[in-house]
Amino acid sequence: MPLKDRIAEALATVIDPAAAADMPGAEAANILASGRVSGLVVRPDGGVGLVLAVDGLERSTAERLQAEVEVAVNRVAGPKAARIILTADRGSVAADAKPQASTIPGIRKLIAVASGKGGVGKSTVSANLAVALARQGFAVGLLDADIYGPSVPTLLGIEGRAQLEGNRLQPAQVHGIKALSMGMMTDPGKAIIWRGPMASSALVQMVEQCDWGVLDVLVIDMPPGTGDVQLTLAQKLKPDGAIVVSTPQDLALIDARRAVAMFGEVGVEVLGLIENMSGYCCPECGHVSHPFGQGGAEAEAAAIGAPFLGRIPLDIGIRSDSDSGQPGRGVAAHAFLPIALRVAREIGL
Numbered sequence: 001m002p003l004k005d006r007i008a009e010a011l012a013t014v015i016d017p018a019a020a021a022d023m024p025g026a027e028a029a030n031i032l033a034s035g036r037v038s039g040l041v042v043r044p045d046g047g048v049g050l051v052l053a054v055d056g057l058e059r060s061t062a063e064r065l066q067a068e069v070e071v072a073v074n075r076v077a078g079p080k081a082a083r084i085i086l087t088a089d090r091g092s093v094a095a096d097a098k099p100q101a102s103t104i105p106g107i108r109k110l111i112a113v114a115s116g117k118g119g120v121g122k123s124t125v126s127a128n129l130a131v132a133l134a135r136q137g138f139a140v141g142l143l144d145a146d147i148y149g150p151s152v153p154t155l156l157g158i159e160g161r162a163q164l165e166g167n168r169l170q171p172a173q174v175h176g177i178k179a180l181s182m183g184m185m186t187d188p189g190k191a192i193i194w195r196g197p198m199a200s201s202a203l204v205q206m207v208e209q210c211d212w213g214v215l216d217v218l219v220i221d222m223p224p225g226t227g228d229v230q231l232t233l234a235q236k237l238k239p240d241g242a243i244v245v246s247t248p249q250d251l252a253l254i255d256a257r258r259a260v261a262m263f264g265e266v267g268v269e270v271l272g273l274i275e276n277m278s279g280y281c282c283p284e285c286g287h288v289s290h291p292f293g294q295g296g297a298e299a300e301a302a303a304i305g306a307p308f309l310g311r312i313p314l315d316i317g318i319r320s321d322s323d324s325g326q327p328g329r330g331v332a333a334h335a336f337l338p339i340a341l342r343v344a345r346e347i348g349l
């Protein structure tokens with residue numbers, strides 16, 4: 001039987017959650033019969049694409065359904081073959097979220113991605129989260145506000161400086177998102193010597209002068225730490241929510257707690273903690289080890305009453321894709337999808 005037919009057969013085993021709710025006990029309709037699946041294609045490289053309509057479903061139900069579909073497709077077509085595009089009447093899915101406008105014209109929502117200390121993967125998380133949100137159909141911008149070590153140009157493979165048109169800075173357009181970085185303002189390798197209030201004012205001005213167009217969400221890769229610059233930036237930009245990234249070891253978690261407290265001080269809701277570099281799977285033998293400990297961020301989140309958004313494994317592919325400017329592939333694509341869906345729901349996208 002052709003692969004496409006076998007995939008259709010597998011999809012026919014997935015029950016439509018709405019039909020199941022309507023007909024408890026009866027033989028509920030599957031997602032093919034109920035018309036949720038369209039545009040099923042098998043690409044020459046073996047990848048499988050389809051559109052899944054999730055109208056009328058709660059976000060959590062839609063996420064579960066997406067995961068079920070992914071498993072069904074991958075079972076037939078091989079691991080990581082599925083590429084699922086969700087469509088929804090946004091009103092129905094986001095009905096439970098509270099709408100709120102950002103303070104920057106044209107930008108609906110702002111998310112700050114922060115960490116208590118440097119090097120925990122905050123920029124990697126920001127870039128992959130931005131790409132994952134864009135793949136859900138949102139118009140996404142990424143601001144690299146990390147004045148101390150702007151890494152977004154490397155992570156996204158951006159070369160050259162930001163251009164000015166009139167008095168408006170033009171963001172780079174890469175991987176389906178718009179991006180602007182301090183690293184696009186200076187010569188590579190040149191230190192930026194702004195300090196304190198000057199740094200935060202310059203950053204705010206940079207966001208406001210950028211020609212973002214209309215964005216559903218702007219992801220802000222904050223400078224690492226919890227000093228004055230970070231505090232002022234949070235106060236001035238008033239993000240709709242903040243995500244704190246930490247590795248699992250105790251020292252990083254102490255700093256993550258400080259970052260959560262900082263957002264509390266300025267009244268910014270913490271959407272949750274992400275544990276990065278969590279567990280390493282040896283590509284040779286498949287053994288999973290935990291060089292930075294295990295489960296620390298989840299326990300910390302529970303202790304401080306913040307949601308836990310998920311964990312990203314320590315993965316050689318993530319490291320090499322970051323260095324070569326290719327976010328959103330392989331392990332990263334899978335790990336960031338549920339986090340992006342949850343974040344979108346939390347901020348009411």
Ligand SMILES: Nc1ncnc2c1ncn2[C@@H]1O[C@H](COP(=O)(O)OP(=O)(O)OP(=O)(O)O)[C@@H](O)[C@H]1O
Pocket residue numbers: 115117118119120121122123124125146149151223224276277278312313314315316318319320322323
């Ligand atoms: N999950 C991961 N698996 C493997 N490597 C990772 C992972 N996350 C981040 N890295 C690597 O760790 C290094 C630091 O990541 P990144 O620049 O994102 O950290 P950061 O917290 O933004 O650092 P800083 O705050 O100092 O700018 C990079 O080389 C990146 O490729």
